[in-house]
Amino acid sequence: MARLAVAPLLLLLLLAAAAGAAEGLGVNWGTQASHPLPPKVVVQLLRDNGIKKVKLFETNLDAMRALAGSGIETMLAIPNSMLHDIAQDSGAAEDWVKRNVKRFDFDGGVVIKYVAVGNEPFLGAYNGSFIKVTLPALENIQNALNDAGVGDRIKATVPLNADVYNSPAKNPVPSAGRFRSDISGVMTDIVKFLAKNKAPFTVNIYPFLSLYLNDNFPLDFAFFDGAATPVHDNGVTYTNVFEANFDTLVAALVAVGHGDMPIIVGEVGWPTDGDRRAKSSHAQRFYDGLLKRLASNRGTPARPSQHLDVYLFGLVDEDQKSVQPGSFERHWGIFRYDGQPKFAMDLSGQGRNTTLVPAKGVQYLSRTWCALNPKASRNDLGKLLGVKIDYACTNADCTPLGYGSTCNGMDAKGNASYAFNAYYQAQSQKDEACDFQGLALPTETDPSTAACNFTIQIATSAAAAVRLSVSAVAAALVVASVQLSLSW
Numbered sequence: 012m013a014r015l016a017v018a019p020l021l022l023l024l025l026l027a028a029a030a031g032a033a034e035g036l037g038v039n040w041g042t043q044a045s046h047p048l049p050p051k052v053v054v055q056l057l058r059d060n061g062i063k064k065v066k067l068f069e070t071n072l073d074a075m076r077a078l079a080g081s082g083i084e085t086m087l088a089i090p091n092s093m094l095h096d097i098a099q100d101s102g103a104a105e106d107w108v109k110r111n112v113k114r115f116d117f118d119g120g121v122v123i124k125y126v127a128v129g130n131e132p133f134l135g136a137y138n139g140s141f142i143k144v145t146l147p148a149l150e151n152i153q154n155a156l157n158d159a160g161v162g163d164r165i166k167a168t169v170p171l172n173a174d175v176y177n178s179p180a181k182n183p184v185p186s187a188g189r190f191r192s193d194i195s196g197v198m199t200d201i202v203k204f205l206a207k208n209k210a211p212f213t214v215n216i217y218p219f220l221s222l223y224l225n226d227n228f229p230l231d232f233a234f235f236d237g238a239a240t241p242v243h244d245n246g247v248t249y250t251n252v253f254e255a256n257f258d259t260l261v262a263a264l265v266a267v268g269h270g271d272m273p274i275i276v277g278e279v280g281w282p283t284d285g286d287r288r289a290k291s292s293h294a295q296r297f298y299d300g301l302l303k304r305l306a307s308n309r310g311t312p313a314r315p316s317q318h319l320d321v322y323l324f325g326l327v328d329e330d331q332k333s334v335q336p337g338s339f340e341r342h343w344g345i346f347r348y349d350g351q352p353k354f355a356m357d358l359s360g361q362g363r364n365t366t367l368v369p370a371k372g373v374q375y376l377s378r379t380w381c382a383l384n385p386k387a388s389r390n391d392l393g394k395l396l397g398v399k400i401d402y403a404c405t406n407a408d409c410t411p412l413g414y415g416s417t418c419n420g421m422d423a424k425g426n427a428s429y430a431f432n433a434y435y436q437a438q439s440q441k442d443e444a445c446d447f448q449g450l451a452l453p454t455e456t457d458p459s460t461a462a463c464n465f466t467i468q469i470a471t472s473a474a475a476a477v478r479l480s481v482s483a484v485a486a487a488l489v490v491a492s493v494q495l496s497l498s499w
Contacts, residue, residue: 031061032358033305037084037322038345039066039278040074043329045407045437046468048350050077052370053326056350057083059368060358066277066322068130070111078121086125086277086322087111089152091141094129097151098144104151108159116161123165127277128152131172131215133194136335142194145169146201153208166210169201170277173216173256176263184244185255185313188262199267206269214260215278215324218252218297222288223337235300247312253279253301258313278324280345283353285338287415295354298323298345299362306360330408330437338410349373349469374470381435381445382428384452391450399447400427403434411463418463428458429465436468 040053048056054077057065066086067074078085089097089107097104108126115121128149132141149167156162175198178187190198205212218233231239235251242249249255257274264270281297282289301321310317328344346352350370357363403409409430411418418429431451438444445453459465 032063033302033360034308035064035318035320036062036302036305036358037064037066037086037320038062039068039322039325041068041325041327041329041332042071042074043331044327044348045330046348046439046471048327048348048370048373048469049471050074052350052372054078054081054083055372056326056346056368056370057081059371062358064124064322065326066127075111075115075121079115080119082122084122084124086127087123088127089129089148091129091132091137094132094141094144094148097128098147101151101154104148104155105158108152108155112156112161112165113159116165123161125211125213125275126152126156126165126167127170127213128167130170132169133175133191134172135174142197146197146204149201150204153204153210157208162208166208168205168210168213168275170213170215173214173260175214176260178259178262184242185249185258186244186247186262188259189266190263198263202264202267202269202272206272211273211275211320212260212264213275213277214257216253216256216276217279218256219281219288219293219339221252223286223339234296235304236296244312249312251300254311257311257319261311261313274320276319276321279321280324280343282339282342283344284342284417285334285340285410285413289339289342289416291354294345295356298356302356302358302360303362304360334410338413338416341408341410346370348466349375375467376436376440376470378457378467379440379453379455380428380458380465380467381431381451382454382456382458383424383431384450387450391448395448395450396427399450400430403430403447407433407437409433418460421460421463425458425460425463429463432458432465436466439468439470 038057050071050073053074058081063082064084065078066088068088069090070087097107112123112126116123129141129145132145149169153162153167156165156167174191175194176188176190178184178189189195202212222228222230222233229239232252235253237250239250242255249258257276260274261270264272279301281294283291283294305319305321308316308318310319323345325343325345327346327350328342328348330341330348332340334340344353345356345367350373352367352369355364356367357365358367407430410416412426412429413419421429431445431447435445445451457465
């Protein structure tokens with residue numbers, strides 16, 4: 012009897028080990044990095060972790076070649092910078108479809124499912140720049156897909172931020188959701204066009220930003236474990252902001268006559284650095300709850316017993332993303348910049364204490380860091396250090412030095428070494444990148460601390476030391492300058 016009992020147990024263990032990602036789960040693959048992982052490594056990383064869907068932010072030729080034959084369902088993307096041209100010229104839309112869709116749409120090619128037309132084009136930060144061109148661009152792309160004979164299986168959609176809808180202040184519940192008054196007309200027209208072409212509505216939902224933008228937002232309501240004080244809406248109970256936000260959109264769609272429209276969550280995630288609320292423990296808690304919800308196919312109160320199509324944001328950290336929204340922008344990855352997992356995570360949603368499969372075949376630069384020269388004179392430190400730190404952080408990622416971040420709390424010497432090393436690695440360890448007029452020296456002794464990792468960059472032919480704008484690192488510069496003004 013004991014021997015017979017072992018077989019089912021072994022079978023269950025094998026099935027658990029082989030479990031892939033939860034149904035409907037995809038991931039965003041961003042490439043705004045000084046040293047991006049090679050596309051072939053990324054595609055293998057996706058496959059090793061059972062991720063069958065990916066969303067791109069541009070149609071990168073190398074990425075498309077790597078995806079060819081992988082069977083991974085792909086959402087292509089048209090950047091906002093192209094919306095005006097495509098909106099004004101149907102020929103431009105046809106050319107784009109020819110070059111980026113038809114070129115890879117063959118047996119053994121890329122499994123293209125959607126084309127994302129723009130990305131959050133109605134954000135307030137754009138000052139209405141794309142309000143008049145988004146719908147015409149969407150129409151031209153879908154019409155071009157139809158004319159190319161693929162429109163029945165490849166749909167155009169527009170990833171929109173969750174701020175395109177809201178509930179009135181006098182009745183702040185999901186069932187009162189409506190599209191934002193200043194764009195209600197164009198949003199209604201977009202929804203009608205999507206419905207006509209049987210295309211989904213795509214929305215980006217970020218519980219982290221609800222917490223980041225409002226100090227009074229209840230922390231537990233950002234998660235899924237039921238610890239929050241619930242929100243009641245005409246007999247319906249909400250215990251997390253994700254479902255409340257999603258159902259606010261459902262109500263807005265109902266209000267314009269399309270309550271049954273398919274919805275894709277184009278981005279959702281939690282950053283792990285760059286802010287006091289952006290940490291691995293919170294990210295792990297968030298993903299654990301989200302993935303269990305997806306695996307259960309419980310849906311939301313407004314759409315019960317339905318699986319949700321969700322793309323996690325993002326795959327890997329990107330050290331060249333703009334930090335205008337916040338320093339956390341460079342730390343959204345479920346993997347580090349080099350494809351190494353950050354924390355335990357079960358993509359199947361079964362709640363197992365398991366780790367993601369790391370990237371394979373990653374090549375690193377030599378085990379050499381750049382650190383503050385211990386023999387630098389007090390006079391040189393006083394005159395030059397602040398300027399050199401500013402220069403290093405303008406051209407590399409110093410966001411982990413910020414308040415509440417992983418490297419915050421080191422002494423001034425540690426901050427200086429971190430900045431110098433960040434620049435040195437961004438410059439692919441060029442000899443001249445670790446000097447700073449004698450203030451820095453290369454070292455083979457790892458200066459990392461228990462909390463702060465001094466990285467060694469990956470070796471990649473695509474590495475490019477691109478100068479970052481001062482505004483993109485303003486927060487890090489302020490923190491570094493303040494801390495480095497400490498006396499030695």
